[in-house]
Amino acid sequence: MSDGGQQLCGGGTCKGLCGGKGFETLKDGAWTSNPLAIQVLGICSALAVTNRLENSLVMGAALIFVCVGSNLFVSLLRKHTPHRIRMIAEVAIIATFVILFDQFLKAFYWDMSKQLGPYVGLIITNCIVMGRAEAFALQNPPVLSIVDGFANGFGYAVALAVIGACRELFGSGEILGYKLLSATWYEPNQLMILAPGAFFTFGIVIAVFNAIKGPDEEESK
Amino acid sequence: MKGNVYTLVYSAILGTACALLLTAAATFTKPYQDANKEAEEMLNILTALKVPFDEGATAKQLIEIYEANIKEQDASDELTYYEYRPASGSLEAVAVRFAGPGLWAPVKGFLAMEADKRTIRGITFYEQEETPGLGGDIVTDKFRNQFAGKSIVDSSGAAGIVIGVGKQTQDNGVDGITGATMTCDKVQQMINEVLTMIVEEGK
Numbered sequence: 001m002s003d004g005g006q007q008l009c010g011g012g013t014c015k016g017l018c019g020g021k022g023f024e025t026l027k028d029g030a031w032t033s034n035p036l037a038i039q040v041l042g043i044c045s046a047l048a049v050t051n052r053l054e055n056s057l058v059m060g061a062a063l064i065f066v067c068v069g070s071n072l073f074v075s076l077l078r079k080h081t082p083h084r085i086r087m088i089a090e091v092a093i094i095a096t097f098v099i100l101f102d103q104f105l106k107a108f109y110w111d112m113s114k115q116l117g118p119y120v121g122l123i124i125t126n127c128i129v130m131g132r133a134e135a136f137a138l139q140n141p142p143v144l145s146i147v148d149g150f151a152n153g154f155g156y157a158v159a160l161a162v163i164g165a166c167r168e169l170f171g172s173g174e175i176l177g178y179k180l181l182s183a184t185w186y187e188p189n190q191l192m193i194l195a196p197g198a199f200f201t202f203g204i205v206i207a208v209f210n211a212i213k214g215p216d217e218e219e220s221k
Numbered sequence: 222m223k224g225n226v227y228t229l230v231y232s233a234i235l236g237t238a239c240a241l242l243l244t245a246a247a248t249f250t251k252p253y254q255d256a257n258k259e260a261e262e263m264l265n266i267l268t269a270l271k272v273p274f275d276e277g278a279t280a281k282q283l284i285e286i287y288e289a290n291i292k293e294q295d296a297s298d299e300l301t302y303y304e305y306r307p308a309s310g311s312l313e314a315v316a317v318r319f320a321g322p323g324l325w326a327p328v329k330g331f332l333a334m335e336a337d338k339r340t341i342r343g344i345t346f347y348e349q350e351e352t353p354g355l356g357g358d359i360v361t362d363k364f365r366n367q368f369a370g371k372s373i374v375d376s377s378g379a380a381g382i383v384i385g386v387g388k389q390t391q392d393n394g395v396d397g398i399t400g401a402t403m404t405c406d407k408v409q410q411m412i413n414e415v416l417t418m419i420v421e422e423g424k
Contacts, residue, residue: 077235082228089235096239103246107253110261110280 029151036159037209047198056164060157069097071149074137263287265347269333321411326350356404367395380420381413
């Protein structure tokens with residue numbers, strides 16, 4: 001997140017994906033500092049909506065949309081936004097995108113909207129979105145900000161999908177409504193559908209993620 | 222240094238832009254959202270009346286099923302009967318809407334009765350914000366299924382059901398939800414208001 005990206009990318013001299021900065025940003029958001037598994041942000045919604053894979057996917061899509069949209073506009077306006085009210089401006093932009101998505105769901109995916117309940121609206125207060133706007137989009141050019149928004153949204157979506165898949169599989173023996181574990185030998189574990197199941201699964205996901213990624217270089221020093 | 226005027230102008234422009242965008246989105250999606258809400262209400266009437274329909278039916282299909290089977294009949298200003306008349310034409314069941322204050326927010330639903338208007342056939346709640354896990358359990362099958370077959374009058378013929386404590390032995394009683402006495406009382410009250418009207422109207 002140095003200013004290098006701005007110099008490389010700001011003047012419209014984008015080579016490749018923002019002069020090589022793009023891939024790093026993408027990897028950072030989706031992997032090395034994954035918002036859920038590493039930064040442990042936005043877990044309220046992650047625990048609440050992951051009882052089924054379908055819900056997790058829609059929630060992930062919502063966050064990608066909001067992150068990309070808000071990062072883009074915060075970045076576009078970053079040189080014009082008065083410093084004192086930048087946070088209010090960020091929230092206004094974020095809220096606009098969240099409500100847009102919510103309205104869209106209510107109009108065309110009513111059942112999904114009912115299942116997600118208040119959690120779509122609560123994306124407004126999701127730390128990931130605000131965090132990316134404040135920490136990244138304010139200092140970086142639009143294209144790179146879009147990449148960052150997408151990367152973080154994607155990182156969140158994938159982690160959510162993994163948790164959702166585990167909970168749905170063990171909680172109801174299905175994935176996306178397809179019966180995978182036959183009822184003849186597998187008794188669905190109700191605990192996985194309920195809140196404690198989310199905590200267990202989330203903990204295991206964080207552990208596995210960290211085991212694959214290896215120890216943090218800064219921490220191990 | 223950018224002055225206060227700039228900050229004000231900036232806020233005004235940003236606010237207006239966001240508001241305009243949201244207004245446009247709301248206006249564009251309103252007809253779809255309204256149709257969904259209407260279908261949701263119809264779904265509840267159909268469920269309460271136990272009209273057979275495919276669970277995966279779309280909003281449009283639901284409206285079609287509803288229009289083919291249900292006739293709305295105003296009994297008075299406050300009481301509308303939703304009559305279930307299958308293709309054969311005879312009255313199969315009838316539903317009424319009930320509404321009232323719950324513990325936290327309005328509770329609304331439909332109560333369906335057999336054609337005699339004295340025996341309960343089914344009940345649904347389509348709007349409630351009661352405490353999840355306690356009062357919110359009024360929407361569960363376990364609670365709702367108790368109503369089927371119950372009488373809407375007590376042994377002396379007075380209108381009303383009882384959502385009581387513990388297992389109820391009388392014809393018009395159902396077992397309330399432990400820990401949700403307030404919700405149960407309020408639901409009982411709003412249902413009984415409608416039942417009184419039905420019994421009065423039948424006299």
